[in-house]
Amino acid sequence: MQVAVIGAGVVGVCTAYFLAEAGHEVVVMERRNHVAEEASFGDAGLLACDAVAPLAAPGMPASALSLLRKANSPFLISHKWDTSVWRWLRQWARETDLAHYQINRERMHRLAAYSHQLMLQLREHYQLDYEQNAGLLQVFRSEQEWQQARIAIDFLQAAGVAHSALSAEQTRALEPGLHAHTPLAGALHLPDAESGNCPLFARQMRQLAQKLGVEFHFGCNVRSIRQSHRGVMLEVDSAHYSADAVVLATGADSGTLLRSLKLSVPIISARYHAATATIRNFDALPLNALMDEHHKVSITRLGNRLRVAGMAELGKRNDKARDTAINTLLKVAYDWFPDASNYNAATFWSGSSLTLPDGVPLLGACNVRNVFLNIGHGSAGWTMAAGAGKLVADSISQRATDIDADGLTALRYAG
Numbered sequence: 001m002q003v004a005v006i007g008a009g010v011v012g013v014c015t016a017y018f019l020a021e022a023g024h025e026v027v028v029m030e031r032r033n034h035v036a037e038e039a040s041f042g043d044a045g046l047l048a049c050d051a052v053a054p055l056a057a058p059g060m061p062a063s064a065l066s067l068l069r070k071a072n073s074p075f076l077i078s079h080k081w082d083t084s085v086w087r088w089l090r091q092w093a094r095e096t097d098l099a100h101y102q103i104n105r106e107r108m109h110r111l112a113a114y115s116h117q118l119m120l121q122l123r124e125h126y127q128l129d130y131e132q133n134a135g136l137l138q139v140f141r142s143e144q145e146w147q148q149a150r151i152a153i154d155f156l157q158a159a160g161v162a163h164s165a166l167s168a169e170q171t172r173a174l175e176p177g178l179h180a181h182t183p184l185a186g187a188l189h190l191p192d193a194e195s196g197n198c199p200l201f202a203r204q205m206r207q208l209a210q211k212l213g214v215e216f217h218f219g220c221n222v223r224s225i226r227q228s229h230r231g232v233m234l235e236v237d238s239a240h241y242s243a244d245a246v247v248l249a250t251g252a253d254s255g256t257l258l259r260s261l262k263l264s265v266p267i268i269s270a271r272y273h274a275a276t277a278t279i280r281n282f283d284a285l286p287l288n289a290l291m292d293e294h295h296k297v298s299i300t301r302l303g304n305r306l307r308v309a310g311m312a313e314l315g316k317r318n319d320k321a322r323d324t325a326i327n328t329l330l331k332v333a334y335d336w337f338p339d340a341s342n343y344n345a346a347t348f349w350s351g352s353s354l355t356l357p358d359g360v361p362l363l364g365a366c367n368v369r370n371v372f373l374n375i376g377h378g379s380a381g382w383t384m385a386a387g388a389g390k391l392v393a394d395s396i397s398q399r400a401t402d403i404d405a406d407g408l409t410a411l412r413y414a415g
């Protein structure tokens with residue numbers, strides 16, 4: 001089959017690779033000039049399948065509301081807020097009870113754990129090096145937040161995931177660079193989690209896909225998709241392109257193409273912020289990736305740089321990084337590893353990712369024939385990219401998928 005993949009972020013590139021591996025003729029269409037220029041560019045670098053969890057969690061609506069009123073809140077409201085955001089938030093709130101949380105977390109974990117296995121296989125097979133480091137510490141500042149981590153610990157125990165719940169003292173022994181004066185109630189250590197450089201991985205996957213025959217066309221904006229005798233017809237700038245099937249791997253900007261297909265799914269774009277600073281003191285570095293659970297900000301090492309990322313902003317897309325977000329990122333970096341880098345010389349970036357109320361992406365066939373989705377990965381798109389790409393490629397090839405696709409497809413919104 002000839003398959004067009006729209007979007008050359010990490011998700012599109014992985015999808016193209018697995019489609020070509022399954023024997024399809026694949027063309028990737030990307031409006032930018034290189035792979036991984038949007039969300040995949042400033043990705044925090046966490047590959048932590050066991051920490052992947054929906055934002056729709058018990059207690060979250062109340063705690064998000066109270067956090068929004070505080071300085072350094074991990075969530076921001078876009079200046080371009082409109083009624084679609086309220087609609088989405090109502091759907092999100094319905095997913096926050098324990099029963100929905102457990103279902104959604106299992107779905108996300110199923111996909112992310114599969115993705116992790118595939119990445120390990122790719123890494124070993126092709127000897128990939130994308131500046132990967134092992135270990136994640138999720139740190140909790142207050143006793144109350146540490147108590148709330150019980151739900152996550154129960155999930156990890158039930159799923160048989162390697163983890164340790166550490167006291168403040170044990171955490172500081174494991175991560176000696178942590179600043180002694182920053183309040184710490186406890187931490188969850190996930191030794192098998194990893195972090196690395198997402199755009200570097202995407203560039204490596206592009207090369208592997210090209211070796212399998214995938215063609216990349218850059219500077220092509222796909223404006224609409226319609227069904228045709230053959231399969232699908234894409235309107236690309238002022239030309240038309242036909243293929244047997246198409247995959248939308250269009251990240252945050254999927255709305256226009258979904259509307260051209262008259263597909264209605266509850267998506268919202270969330271913008272995240274990132275600061276990148278060169279390491280100046282290798283003795284004061286984090287040994288593990290760190291996630292500050294109070295601020296929902298991560299600190300990861302990418303080669304000789306540190307990336308500090310988080311600060312979700314819901315609402316319409318907005319290109320300028322928010323000062324409040326930048327201040328919080330810098331505060332978290334100084335709070336935990338003050339001497340590791342000169343954060344005043346950091347560069348700032350922000351990028352958007354598409355999220356569904358339940359936090360689970362939309363993969364595979366939808367109710368428009370020959371159109372396949374690979375969208376809605378939220379803040380865990382790199383962690384899920386390989387698994388999502390393989391699952392979508394298998395469903396296009398009409399092969400049995402390696403994992404159960406139940407709950408991961410658009411079927412959950414049918415009717």
Ligand SMILES: Cc1cc2nc3c(=O)[nH]c(=O)nc-3n(C[C@H](O)[C@H](O)[C@H](O)COP(=O)(O)OP(=O)(O)OC[C@H]3O[C@@H](n4cnc5c(N)ncnc54)[C@H](O)[C@@H]3O)c2cc1C
Nearest residue numbers: 007009011031038039040044045046222251380381382383
């Ligand atoms: C600051 C930040 C930190 C993050 N941290 C993590 C993390 O630690 N771990 C993790 O797993 N995930 C993380 N994420 C999420 C992850 O980066 C995204 O989920 C992932 O990059 C999504 O990949 P994608 O390929 O779907 O989207 P993108 O990388 O945005 O790619 C979509 C591509 O589609 C192209 N496109 C869109 N519409 C069209 C069109 N009509 N025609 C042609 N091309 C089009 C765009 O130009 C773009 O290149 C983070 C995201 C951000 C922003």
